[in-house]
Amino acid sequence: MLYSTEQLVSIAVTVLLVMFSAIVHEVAHGWVAYRLGDPTAKEAGRLTLDPRAHLDGFGSVLLPLIMAFLGGPVFAFARPVPYNPYRLRHPRRDELLVALAGPASNVLQALVGTALLGAFWSLAPGAYASGTLSLELVGGTLDLLTTYVYVNLVLCFFNLIPFPPLDGSKVVLFFLKGDARRKFYELSQYAMVGLILILYVLPTVLGFDPLGIYLNATAGRFYDALVTLATGV
Template sequence: MSLTPTYFVNIAVSVAVVMWAATLHEVAHGYVAYRCGDPTAKNAGRLTLNPLKHLDLFGSVILPLVMALLGGPVFGYAKPVPYNPNNLRHRRRDEVLVAMAGPASNLLQALLGMVVWRIWLQADPAFLLASSGAGYWVCDVLTLYVWVNLILCFFNLIPLPPLDGSHLIAFFLHGRALDGYYKLSQYSMPLLIVLLYLLPDFLHVDPLGVYFNATAGSLYDLMMYTNLPWGLS
């Protein structure tokens, strides 16, 4: 690893991209909750794009910084928006809509990044092959923006509380199955730590890596490198 100024700039950009993507993720939760009848986030001043209102010191700064330094997938989280499901007009349905709004916002951000990247590429295909200059940095930031948002999208779709995917699973469960799922949820954070760190580091088994490659990785390749001009793919 070369500790050059470029290396530290890349780390800073990575953290900034995660902070912005996580901010929009939380705003999306709060906005959909508001549209479904719960004004809690709006009343708390959290329906704003000001990142300072949403940042979590560990999840928005320290975690993505450490992950960037380790060279792995970079993701993080912002402070969850306050939310009262009792205010929702159709609670069972609306809880799923509120939960899915976060990953959906990340997918939309990734699509926007792809569109801008392809427009830039169409204007000057040579910038993709450059190793320096403004075009290189635009390419680097845009591709990172797409990748980070895809990682955030699919990470949050993992069906373990408190991640958003757990609400989707709970929607389809009833009775004893739902009770059993809620009991399992108390072990979700230790399970995530095992999946993220212990299995890859000690047993060299990386189920989340396989999952990200099959989801975020495959979609990233499809979005960014399909139908590129010859010699650039």
């Protein structure tokens, strides 16, 4: 399948926005852990937005490219920011807060994107009428802002899936104690393979896409609501 220049540019922009949003997501984990007593991420030099400290070849570049070319929801992951739950002041509670910091950062980014979209939506007609902005620039900026909102909502709700090693699994972990908690940690080391099988093999073999259904019902609906809030359309 051949892609037009416009489509390739759109794919590149989407992947870059996903990469940036995923990096902010990981830094948020490390920053909250640091504030709660664990300096592991700071000691590893990971409390930075410098992409060189975070990018994962597969998760940050190849995976979002594949998903963008396939035309479905695009998500990615950066290299997880290290933290040590035993260095947290209140390990059981604080581990949950550290986990939720990532999705919370994506919600915050989506809200920032919504605010920028609303401001641009109100200013664009006048700027276009005066010749300050071209129609192409107006359209490109709107695409950029709406994509930024959408990819952050996708990253938020994808990471809230309660399956190791996603952040949502830490919500489950919060309710586990003793031997069950230890076994859950052991399971987390191998769960990514199972997650990929569920997300990719299941739709391919059975034609059933639970991830797409879930993201449409969560990220998709919130996206529609935020865009309507920003533009009134």
